[in-house]
Amino acid sequence: MTPLVEVRDLRYTYDDGTVALDGVDFRLERGETVALLGANGSGKTTFVLHLNGLLAGQGTVKVCGLPVEKKYLPTIRRKVGLVFQDADSQLFMPTVLEDVAFGLLNQGLDAQAAADRARAALDTVGMSAAAGRAPYHLSAGEKRRVAIAGILAMEPEILVLDEPTTFLDPPGQRALAELLGNLPQSKILVTHNIPFATALCNRAAFFAGGKIIAEGSIEEIVAGFAWDFSPERSKSHS
Amino acid sequence: MHHVVLEQWSRGSSPVHRFDPRAKLVVLLAVLISVATAARGLPLFAGALFLLLITGLRFARVPVIRVLTRAAVILPFTAVFAAVSWLAGDPARAFSLTVKSYLSALAVLLLISTTPLPSLLRAIGITGAPPFLLEVAQFLYRYLFVISEEAQHMTKAAAARGASVRQWIAQVHRFRAAAGALAILFARSYIRAEDVQRAMLARGFQGSLPLLRVTKFRTSDTVFLILASLAPWALRAAAERALP
Amino acid sequence: MHIPDGFLSAPVWATLDVAAVPTVAYIARRAQRTFEEDKAPLLGVLGAFVFAAQMINFPVGPGTTGHLVGGALLAFSLGPAAATVVMTAILAIQALVFQDGGILALGANVLNMAVLGVLAAYIPYSIWSRTRWRKFSLFAGATLSVLVSAVLALSELFLSGVRMPSAVLGVSLALFAVSALLEGAITLAVVQALERIQPKAIRQPLSNRSLVLAMVSLAAILLASVGVLFAAAAPDGIERLGQQAGISSHVRTLFRTPFADYQAAFWQSAFLSKAAAGLAGVALIYAACLLLSRAVGRKRSI
Numbered sequence: 001m002t003p004l005v006e007v008r009d010l011r012y013t014y015d016d017g018t019v020a021l022d023g024v025d026f027r028l029e030r031g032e033t034v035a036l037l038g039a040n041g042s043g044k045t046t047f048v049l050h051l052n053g054l055l056a057g058q059g060t061v062k063v064c065g066l067p068v069e070k071k072y073l074p075t076i077r078r079k080v081g082l083v084f085q086d087a088d089s090q091l092f093m094p095t096v097l098e099d100v101a102f103g104l105l106n107q108g109l110d111a112q113a114a115a116d117r118a119r120a121a122l123d124t125v126g127m128s129a130a131a132g133r134a135p136y137h138l139s140a141g142e143k144r145r146v147a148i149a150g151i152l153a154m155e156p157e158i159l160v161l162d163e164p165t166t167f168l169d170p171p172g173q174r175a176l177a178e179l180l181g182n183l184p185q186s187k188i189l190v191t192h193n194i195p196f197a198t199a200l201c202n203r204a205a206f207f208a209g210g211k212i213i214a215e216g217s218i219e220e221i222v223a224g225f226a227w228d229f230s231p232e233r234s235k236s237h238s
Numbered sequence: 239m240h241h242v243v244l245e246q247w248s249r250g251s252s253p254v255h256r257f258d259p260r261a262k263l264v265v266l267l268a269v270l271i272s273v274a275t276a277a278r279g280l281p282l283f284a285g286a287l288f289l290l291l292i293t294g295l296r297f298a299r300v301p302v303i304r305v306l307t308r309a310a311v312i313l314p315f316t317a318v319f320a321a322v323s324w325l326a327g328d329p330a331r332a333f334s335l336t337v338k339s340y341l342s343a344l345a346v347l348l349l350i351s352t353t354p355l356p357s358l359l360r361a362i363g364i365t366g367a368p369p370f371l372l373e374v375a376q377f378l379y380r381y382l383f384v385i386s387e388e389a390q391h392m393t394k395a396a397a398a399r400g401a402s403v404r405q406w407i408a409q410v411h412r413f414r415a416a417a418g419a420l421a422i423l424f425a426r427s428y429i430r431a432e433d434v435q436r437a438m439l440a441r442g443f444q445g446s447l448p449l450l451r452v453t454k455f456r457t458s459d460t461v462f463l464i465l466a467s468l469a470p471w472a473l474r475a476a477a478e479r480a481l482p
Numbered sequence: 483m484h485i486p487d488g489f490l491s492a493p494v495w496a497t498l499d500v501a502a503v504p505t506v507a508y509i510a511r512r513a514q515r516t517f518e519e520d521k522a523p524l525l526g527v528l529g530a531f532v533f534a535a536q537m538i539n540f541p542v543g544p545g546t547t548g549h550l551v552g553g554a555l556l557a558f559s560l561g562p563a564a565a566t567v568v569m570t571a572i573l574a575i576q577a578l579v580f581q582d583g584g585i586l587a588l589g590a591n592v593l594n595m596a597v598l599g600v601l602a603a604y605i606p607y608s609i610w611s612r613t614r615w616r617k618f619s620l621f622a623g624a625t626l627s628v629l630v631s632a633v634l635a636l637s638e639l640f641l642s643g644v645r646m647p648s649a650v651l652g653v654s655l656a657l658f659a660v661s662a663l664l665e666g667a668i669t670l671a672v673v674q675a676l677e678r679i680q681p682k683a684i685r686q687p688l689s690n691r692s693l694v695l696a697m698v699s700l701a702a703i704l705l706a707s708v709g710v711l712f713a714a715a716a717p718d719g720i721e722r723l724g725q726q727a728g729i730s731s732h733v734r735t736l737f738r739t740p741f742a743d744y745q746a747a748f749w750q751s752a753f754l755s756k757a758a759a760g761l762a763g764v765a766l767i768y769a770a771c772l773l774l775s776r777a778v779g780r781k782r783s784i
């Protein structure tokens with residue numbers, strides 16, 4: 001069976017000359033949830049932006065067997081739902097309901113059908129009550145949920161979330177993990193939050209310097225790169 | 239922050255909130271024009287219109303006193319020109335500048351505290367204003383909340399570094415620092431815009447903002463439009479007749 | 483200077499509104515064509531930036547501060563057409579949400595600040611930005627934009643019959659000059675800081691622009707502004723001209739019949755002669771503006 005996502009030797013350099021991706025190889029199989037770990041600036045965000053064609057570097061990126069090229073973009077953007085790190089950038093419409101319906105209206109649904117599906121998606125994330133509100137009055141956790149609803153409404157096959165626990169307090173993180181755990185889609189989670197990753201992912205890939213330098217279980221990666229926070233270790237370093 | 243308060247009021251519910259934004263926009267124009275062109279009997283007309291606007295605010299269930307105070311933000315500017323006109327020997331103009339600008343601001347506040355700005359922008363769109371301009375205004379209003387919060391953090395951080403020295407050298411230094419802060423804010427806004435653009439494309443954006451709902455113009459809107467547009471003119475005619 | 487409602491006489495605000503609508507529509511179309519894709523988010527977010535920028539204070543002297551107006555910075559960053567669109571959106575939201583400037587006066591404020599203010603900023607920049615006078619062109623552009631906007635606003639107030647003792651006029655012109663120079667200094671400092679952290683935020687104007695045309699346009703804007711100011715300070719001259727030509731009285735009889743008697747006084751209160759004065763000034767600026775937007779609004783890539 002073709003993997004859901006297949007990336008080979010992906011390279012990307014920003015306008016200013018920053019080499020952000022330097023030969024990334026990656027696969028995502030159906031039903032998997034993978035954590036992307038790695039230091040700030042190691043290229044994780046740049047990588048996920050390639051998955052639905054928002055950036056186009058050298059190398060191959062295939063989603064459900066389709067190469068990420070201009071003519072397949074509408075299809076691919078329907079299959080890959082990308083939740084951005086900063087929910088404020090994603091919630092740009094005047095009200096929550098309009099925002100969640102945004103993608104559906106772009107797909108050509110009529111207003112009534114779009115509104116119904118948007119309401120259903122809001123229900124899934126437990127935000128039905130906020131439908132008529134303006135996004136700027138929501139808390140960080142609520143914004144994140146609405147942003148996810150906007151993606152879920154489009155019924156993607158793959159969910160990609162870029163640092164979804166940013167700005168969330170521990171109960172918010174727990175609630176988010178619960179919500180994501182109940183969603184059937186395959187997922188890619190960019191995160192620094194090890195407990196969060198452990199709760200949701202069966203596999204982890206570790207980014208450094210624009211490459212994936214290791215893959216394995218969360219425990220292996222965390223142990224291999226000392227990729228967690230512990231007071232003893234930080235003391236011994238100083 | 240002023241716009242946050244207004245935004246909350248505008249999402250309230252009252253008969254005034256429920257009228258179609260297009261109807262309210264026409265009424266606002268009728269009120270503004272009646273004020274702007276009033277000459278004879280102005281004090282009487284102004285008093286009557288003031289009461290009418292207050293009645294509107296009461297119906298809209300927004301805090302009347304706070305709106306009245308808010309409308310007074312234009313008074314310092316007006317006061318300067320009123321004083322100047324007075325000095326130039328035109329006290330009647332001093333009076334009319336003050337009264338007209340205050341009433342106009344009050345009328346705009348009545349509209350904006352009962353109509354969410356995005357709905358209002360859509361209503362303006364029906365008059366044939368360039369859609370591109372209205373989209374820009376919509377994004378501007380949305381990100382006003384985000385960017386002004388960022389700016390506030392920056393000014394707080396600057397204040398925390400004790401930027402209140404008064405020497406000349408310190409002033410130059412502060413000027414540079416403020417320029418640097420603005421440049422950073424600008425660069426961040428640029429990145430923010432790039433992000434928003436990507437988020438839109440990621441959800442299949444085709445080039446124009448889709449509309450979820452087209453509001454229907456009801457009979458009650460028509461009745462409101464006609465009555466409320468005529469009301470200020472009727473008051474004005476009465477005021478002009480009352481004064482010989 | 484944002485003119486509130488109630489300050490301008492009906493002929494002045496009505497004419498300027500009528501002039502502003504097609505101007506902005508034309509420029510908005512131009513601005514849209516400037517970019518390959520829909521840039522409404524960029525323009526909107528930068529508009530929000532200009533709003534927020536006004537919260538950051540710049541020291542001017544002991545105890546006093548000023549802040550950025552922003553039209554020039556936007557023009558240097560986005561080009562004149564897009565900057566006009568952003569400034570128009572800013573003015574509309576200032577009028578609606580912040581009671582800063584009137585609704586009926588929006589046409590006046592848009593022409594003063596968003597159209598002519600932005601053009602006045604952009605022209606020196608497009609002339610000198612590629613020479614060693616670049617810094618000067620940034621400073622001069624920003625200074626001019628505020629000065630032109632303020633002088634136009636003042637003229638419109640005079641046209642509307644606001645009177646000012648000459649001492650007061652002198653003081654206000656001096657104040658305008660100070661705030662204009664401040665805008666120049668702030669804009670220059672911000673552009674320099676910005677070029678260090680994000681060079682692509684400031685765009686170079688196209689090189690194949692006619693220098694002569696730009697110089698002439700700049701001179702025209704300045705002359706029009708100052709000319710209008712003087713004409714406005716002595717509007718009786720224009721009024722008398724209108725009456726001598728007999729136009730106003732002729733049109734007045736035409737209009738008198740359909741209007742009820744209490745309106746007659748209104749029409750007789752020199753409405754038409756003021757309209758003629760207003761129209762003359764505005765037609766001049768409007769023609770200059772159309773000419774200029776043709777000259778500088780030329781398509782450029784991002």
Ligand SMILES: Nc1ncnc2c1ncn2[C@@H]1O[C@H](COP(=O)(O)OP(=O)(O)O)[C@@H](O)[C@H]1O
Nearest residue numbers: 014016018020039040041042043044045046047
């Ligand atoms: N728009 C951009 N322009 C230039 N460089 C960028 C841009 N975005 C990210 N970078 C750079 O690319 C590298 C990878 O960044 P990013 O993908 O955001 O990493 P991560 O998400 O892992 O923190 C970093 O060095 C970052 O500074």
Ligand SMILES: [Mg+2]
Nearest residue numbers: 044045046085
């Ligand atoms: Mg990142």
